[in-house]
Amino acid sequence: MTKDRRTFLKNTALATLGLGLGSSAKAEAAAGQPTSLITCDRTTLDYYGEGPFYTENPPMLEGNQLAESDEPGERMIISGRVLNLSCSEFIPNTVVDVWHADNDGAYDNNGYKLRGFTLTNEQGFYLFETIKPGKYLNGNSFRPSHIHYKITPPGFPQLITQLYFAGDDSIPGDAAASITSGTYDASNRIISLTENANGVLEGTFDIVINGEGIAVGTNDLHLSKGMVYQVSPNPFTSELTIHYGVFKRAKVGLVVFDLVGRQVAVLEDSEKLPEKYYATWQPDSALPSGHYFVALKINDLQVHYLKVVKV
Structure with missing residues (x-):
């Protein structure tokens, strides 16, 4: 790890605490949010396998709803x-x-x-x-x-x-x-x-x-090239601030995808020096509520992402 990158990460951590962003970051970590792919372990089989209750030819989910809105439960x-x-x-x-x-x-x-x-x-x-x-x-x-x-x-x-x-x-x-x-x-x-x-x-x-x-690159690209380290507020209504960092001089792209994978916003597309940056997203009011993904690209290679929710 280079001195510049150590300094950057240290400053990022201090900035996060100083801005009171720690609670959101902890919530993301607690949720298992992919702030980083710390490991790349193959998903394992389950000992019980399929189990006795599978039904063939299930339907495709409509609107990503497995449970109807009136289904009892949390x-x-x-x-x-x-x-x-x-x-x-x-x-x-x-x-x-x-x-x-x-x-x-x-x-x-x-x-x-x-x-x-x-x-x-x-x-x-x-x-x-x-x-x-x-x-x-x-x-x-x-x-x-x-x-x-x-x-x-x-x-x-x-x-x-x-x-x-x-x-x-x-x-x-x-x-x-x-x-x-x-x-x-x-x-x-x-x-x-x-x-x-x-x-x-x-x-x-x-x-x-x-x-x-x-x-998409290897699982540790965010450690050597750049990362999205905080988004706030999340969920958001009309404006979202994205804090991100670049570790080496590079062409940087910050883009937003919807759940289908369509690009709905380009927040950054330029060459940048190693530094901390932020961008603000103010989506059109007609953009539907739902889940979106903020992705950081370094030299056209996607290296990191976070999930956000528009309400």
């Missing part, structure tokens, strides 16, 4: 990105098939309630809104709250697994969720949840799978 949004095994490419058009129990721990085995699939967008992102699954008895103990996943990248084998949530007291005694090594290691499939400004739980589950996609 609302939850899960989002993430699908990447190849080296995390050097994101994979568009990946089928992300999800299903889970209702608030009482029961599965709908006659219809398609809390069942459906979505596709990753042109930037490799996916998102769905649902309720936090209830627990059900498995022998003499309750299975932890979980979501089943079938992930199918174009032209590559399918991965079947399950997602769990940090702090669940049923995890230590569960035959699948408690595994911490080997083929069925669940460690990286236990994500944190945090409550957003609307009282909805949010969590991020990035998926690393065998596949081919579009180059």
Whole structure:
């Protein structure tokens, strides 16, 4: 690590604290937000695999809604990105098939309630809104709250697994969720949840799978080239401030994508020196509310992103 980069990171941390931005940054970290891809571990299989409750030919989700608005339970949004095994490419058009129990721990085995699939967008992102699954008895103990996943990248084998949530007291005694090594290691499939400004739980589950996609760089590019280190307020209504840093002289792009992967704003497109910068986004009032992704590009290579919510 160079002296200039050490100084930059130190100043960034001090600036974050001085501006009172720490709470937002901590919330992002607690939510499992992809402020950085610290590791690039292949997403593992779950010990229980598909389980006994899968229904063939699920419908495609409408409006990213897995649970109807009147579905009983605590609302939850899960989002993430699908990447190849080296995390050097994101994979568009990946089928992300999800299903889970209702608030009482029961599965709908006659219809398609809390069942459906979505596709990753042109930037490799996916998102769905649902309720936090209830627990059900498995022998003499309750299975932890979980979501089943079938992930199918174009032209590559399918991965079947399950997602769990940090702090669940049923995890230590569960035959699948408690595994911490080997083929069925669940460690990286236990994500944190945090409550957003609307009282909805949010969590991020990035998926690393065998596949081919579009180059995004290695998992540590943000450490050597640049990073988005804070966005505020988030959620926002009419104006968003993005704080970012550039570590080497380069052509810098700061762009905003919608959930489908369409570019909706270009906030920066110029050559910049190593320094801290900020940009302000004031989207047109006609832009729909919803989730967007702020991405930093260095020499046309996307190196970092954060998720933001317009309300």
